[in-house]
Amino acid sequence: MVKLLWVLPLALLWGLKAWSAPAKVLYLTDYSNGYHDYQAQGKATELLLEQQLDSDVSIVGRSYEELTKFLGKENFGEGYDLIVYNACLADTREYVWAENIIRQTRDLGVPMILLHCAMHNFRGTSSDLGFFGRRKLDADRKAWENEQAGKEFPIWWRFSGVDSTSHSLFQKKLPTRIETDHPIVANVPEGWVAPKDELYYNITRTDDVIPLLSTDDGKELLAWLHPVGKSMVFATTLGHKLETYENTVFQDLLGRAARFLTNRLDDQESANRLFYNYSSSIRCNPSDVITASTIAEVQDAVRLAVARDRALKVVSIDNPNSYSEVLCPEKGGIVINVAPMNKLLNVDAVNKMVTVQPGITIDQLGRELEAYKLIFPTTADYSGITVAGGMGTGAHHSSLKRHAGIHDYVEKLTIVDGTGSIRILEGAEAREAAVHLGYLGAIVEVVLKVEDMFKLRYGYKAGSDRDLEQLIEQEVRSHDYARVSWFVGVGRYIVDYYDQVPVEEAGESYHNLWETSAGPTSIFGSLPYDALNRLPQIVQCGAAGVRANAWAAPIKAVNSSGREPVGFAHRMLGSTCAKGRCPWDFGAVSRTQELAIPIAELQNWMQDVRGIIAARKACFPVLGVYMRFAKASDSWLSSSHGADSMMFEIHIPKETDPNRYEQGTEVYDEIVQMTYQKYQGRPHWAKNSTPIFKDTLVRYGRAADFVDLKNELDPMGRFENEFWNVIASDSALKKPYPGCNLSRDCICQSDADCGTGYQCAPGAFFDEAKVCVKK
Structure with missing residues (x-):
C-alpha cells in the first residue's frame, strides 16, 4: 500500500x-x-x-x-x-x-x-x-x-x-x-x-x-x-x-x-439520512432525525443544533402530509420529530378550549373529544394531518359560514424558539402567527377553540356549468360547508355540501373517500393513472364525464338516507386510511397545484379559465377544478388573509415515467401561472412545485410583521431553509438545466428546459404564461 x-x-x-x-x-x-x-x-x-x-x-x-x-x-x-x-x-x-x-x-x-x-x-x-x-x-x-x-x-x-x-x-x-x-x-x-x-x-x-x-x-x-x-x-x-x-x-x-x-470529507463522516413525505414525492436530507417525546427533549435538540451550528426543521408525524419542500431543513440539518407528542392534554368544557400536543391528528382529536360531547369543527379532506402541521401550512376545509382553517381556531401557542427557550403567544397574537411554516420554532403545545358536538347532513347537486359564475358564491354561502368540482372540460359541475342538523337526528354516517379509493389501487396500482396520461385525450374527458354525471358521494351511509346521509361532523368532513393501505401506498400518486384568490375576483377568474380551455382543451379527470372556500382569516400567512377567498386545486394523475409529461400539463400550468400573475394568487404552502413560490411572501399584507416575529423568535435563522429563500426572494431557485420543467424545478424559459421533443411556448390564452408543449 x-x-x-x-x-x-x-x-x-x-x-x-x-x-x-x-x-x-x-x-x-x-x-x-x-x-x-x-x-x-x-x-x-x-x-x-x-x-x-x-x-x-x-x-x-x-x-x-x-x-x-x-x-x-x-x-x-x-x-x-x-x-x-x-x-x-x-x-x-x-x-x-x-x-x-x-x-x-x-x-x-x-x-x-x-x-x-x-x-x-x-x-x-x-x-x-x-x-x-x-x-x-x-x-x-x-x-x-x-x-x-x-x-x-x-x-x-x-x-x-x-x-x-x-x-x-x-x-x-x-x-x-x-x-x-x-x-x-x-x-x-x-x-x-x-x-x-x-x-x-x-x-x-x-x-x-x-x-x-x-x-x-x-x-x-x-x-x-x-x-x-x-x-x-x-x-x-x-x-x-x-x-x-x-x-x-x-x-x-x-x-x-x-x-x-468538493472539500466536504471532514464535514460528514457519517451519511445523511433520507426523510420522506407520506407519498415519497418529497425527499429531505438531514444529518440526523431526533425523536422528541417531551418539551425538554425538544429544547435539548434545539440546543444541540445550536452547538453544532446546524439548521433545524420540526415535523409532527413520521411522514409529513406535504407536497412542498417547506418541510425540509437545509441539507445536512437536523429534523426534530415530535410525533410521539400526540396527546390531548386538557379539556376546558366550560370555555370550550382544549390543550393538545403538536402530533395529535385531527382524526384522533375528534374521536377523543367524543367523550366530552365536543367537536373540533374543521379539517382537511384527509384528517390524518396533525394539528401543528395542518395549522402551520394553512390546511382547511370549505365554508363561508364559519372559519375553514385549522389556524383560525388557535387560542395559544407554546413554542421552543431558536435558542431553546420557551415562548408563549396567546389570543389574537397566536392566531396571527398560527400559519407558521415551521419558521418560528418548534410548536410543543396548542390551545384550540372547540364547539358543542353537532351533526351534518350531506348532499350534492349537479348541473351544466353554463351560468356557474353567477350561481357559485350564493350556493356556497347557503350551506355550512360546501365545495365545487368544476369539470370545465366537459361543461359540468358538482356542488357537494354539508348542513348542520341537531345532534339528536338519526345517523352515524362517515366520510370514507380514502378507504374506498385504496381498494382499486391495491389491485391496479398506478395503471389507471398511466392510462389517463398515455391514452388519447378522449379517455380523460370520458373519465371526467363519468365523474361529473355519476357522482359517487365520499360518504358511507349508516342508519340514514343514502342520498342525504347524516353523521357526526368530525366523521363526515374528513377521514384517513391505515398506513400501507392508502392509495399512494400502491403507486397512485397525484401531483397537486392549489392557489387562492379573493372571491371578489372569482367571476373574472372563471371566465379566464374558460378562455384557456377554449384555446387548448383539458378535462381534469380526478376532481375537476376543485374549488373550496374560506372566510377572511386573521392569520398573517393564511391564503385567505384579509378577504373571503376561493382556493382551487387541480389533482393531476402523476405520470410514473419521469421522461413524460402528464396529459394536460400545459393547460394546468397556464391556469396556475395566469392565477399567480394576473390575480396575485397565493399558492398553498404544502402543495405546488417550488418555482411557483418565487417572491410569494410579499403577497401577504402583514408579511413584514411575520418576518419581525420570526427574527425575534429565531434570531440566527436556525429554522430557515431553501424554501424560505424562495418565498422571500428567488435566491434558492435551481439553476435551469435541460428538462428542469419536466422535473418541476423551473418554469420554462427556453426549449431546453422542457426536455426532448418539447418546446417552451406562451400560453394559448394567457400570453404571459410559459408552458411546455409538443414540437
Whole structure:
C-alpha cells in the first residue's frame, strides 16, 4: 500500500473542510442507451449523493439528443460544485463534446466523477489503435487543427487518466486490492469482492494517476484520482449494473469521492439520512432525525443544533402530509420529530378550549373529544394531518359560514424558539402567527377553540356549468360547508355540501373517500393513472364525464338516507386510511397545484379559465377544478388573509415515467401561472412545485410583521431553509438545466428546459404564461 505523503499538496487542495452549504451537482447521462440502465443508475446515484453529500442534483440526459446538445455548450459546468459523468459515447468522433467535457475540470475547475463506461468514451483517441484507427485519428486531428486553431486536440484517456477500450466478455465478481491509504478508500474492507461487473482492461495510464483500488493481482485499476488542470477527476470502471450501485461499500466509495472532490470529507463522516413525505414525492436530507417525546427533549435538540451550528426543521408525524419542500431543513440539518407528542392534554368544557400536543391528528382529536360531547369543527379532506402541521401550512376545509382553517381556531401557542427557550403567544397574537411554516420554532403545545358536538347532513347537486359564475358564491354561502368540482372540460359541475342538523337526528354516517379509493389501487396500482396520461385525450374527458354525471358521494351511509346521509361532523368532513393501505401506498400518486384568490375576483377568474380551455382543451379527470372556500382569516400567512377567498386545486394523475409529461400539463400550468400573475394568487404552502413560490411572501399584507416575529423568535435563522429563500426572494431557485420543467424545478424559459421533443411556448390564452408543449 502506497503512503500519501507524496500527494499531500493535492490533499490540501481537495481534501480539507471548506464549507457546508449544499453542493450543486450536475449529473450527465443518457437514458436512451440500451446497454446500461442509466435511468435506474441515475436515480440511485442521485439518492446516494443527496444522502452523503448534501447536494442538489440536476440530471441532464433523459435522451441522447438532450445530452449531446448540452455538451455542445462551452461552459456548461459553470456554477456547479461537481459533475458526475455516466454516459457511453464510445465511438463518436464529435470531439467538440470531448473538449467541452474536459474544459469544465481543466479550465473552470469543476471536479468530475467518471463512472464505468465513461472510460470508453471517444475510443478513437486511444493510444492502442490499429492501422485504420490511426488513419482516422490522424485525419480527425488535422481537421481539428484547421477548425480549432490554437486548441489542443482532446485525447480522452489523458483526461480520465487510464486508457481502456475493452472489457471482459462475461461479468464476474472482482476481488480487489487497496492501493493507498487515501481517505476515499478508508472504509473499503481488505479483500473486498466487488459485485459482479465488467472488468475493464487497462492499456496505459498517465504518470500522475493516483491509484486507489485495483484487482487483487494489481493488473487492472478499478478506481483512481487524476489531477486535471485546475481540479481533479475521480474515476472508477465499476458500475455496469444496478447491483453495484446498491452495494454499501461502493456507495461509501462514491460518496467519499464526492465529498473529497468538493472539500466536504471532514464535514460528514457519517451519511445523511433520507426523510420522506407520506407519498415519497418529497425527499429531505438531514444529518440526523431526533425523536422528541417531551418539551425538554425538544429544547435539548434545539440546543444541540445550536452547538453544532446546524439548521433545524420540526415535523409532527413520521411522514409529513406535504407536497412542498417547506418541510425540509437545509441539507445536512437536523429534523426534530415530535410525533410521539400526540396527546390531548386538557379539556376546558366550560370555555370550550382544549390543550393538545403538536402530533395529535385531527382524526384522533375528534374521536377523543367524543367523550366530552365536543367537536373540533374543521379539517382537511384527509384528517390524518396533525394539528401543528395542518395549522402551520394553512390546511382547511370549505365554508363561508364559519372559519375553514385549522389556524383560525388557535387560542395559544407554546413554542421552543431558536435558542431553546420557551415562548408563549396567546389570543389574537397566536392566531396571527398560527400559519407558521415551521419558521418560528418548534410548536410543543396548542390551545384550540372547540364547539358543542353537532351533526351534518350531506348532499350534492349537479348541473351544466353554463351560468356557474353567477350561481357559485350564493350556493356556497347557503350551506355550512360546501365545495365545487368544476369539470370545465366537459361543461359540468358538482356542488357537494354539508348542513348542520341537531345532534339528536338519526345517523352515524362517515366520510370514507380514502378507504374506498385504496381498494382499486391495491389491485391496479398506478395503471389507471398511466392510462389517463398515455391514452388519447378522449379517455380523460370520458373519465371526467363519468365523474361529473355519476357522482359517487365520499360518504358511507349508516342508519340514514343514502342520498342525504347524516353523521357526526368530525366523521363526515374528513377521514384517513391505515398506513400501507392508502392509495399512494400502491403507486397512485397525484401531483397537486392549489392557489387562492379573493372571491371578489372569482367571476373574472372563471371566465379566464374558460378562455384557456377554449384555446387548448383539458378535462381534469380526478376532481375537476376543485374549488373550496374560506372566510377572511386573521392569520398573517393564511391564503385567505384579509378577504373571503376561493382556493382551487387541480389533482393531476402523476405520470410514473419521469421522461413524460402528464396529459394536460400545459393547460394546468397556464391556469396556475395566469392565477399567480394576473390575480396575485397565493399558492398553498404544502402543495405546488417550488418555482411557483418565487417572491410569494410579499403577497401577504402583514408579511413584514411575520418576518419581525420570526427574527425575534429565531434570531440566527436556525429554522430557515431553501424554501424560505424562495418565498422571500428567488435566491434558492435551481439553476435551469435541460428538462428542469419536466422535473418541476423551473418554469420554462427556453426549449431546453422542457426536455426532448418539447418546446417552451406562451400560453394559448394567457400570453404571459410559459408552458411546455409538443414540437
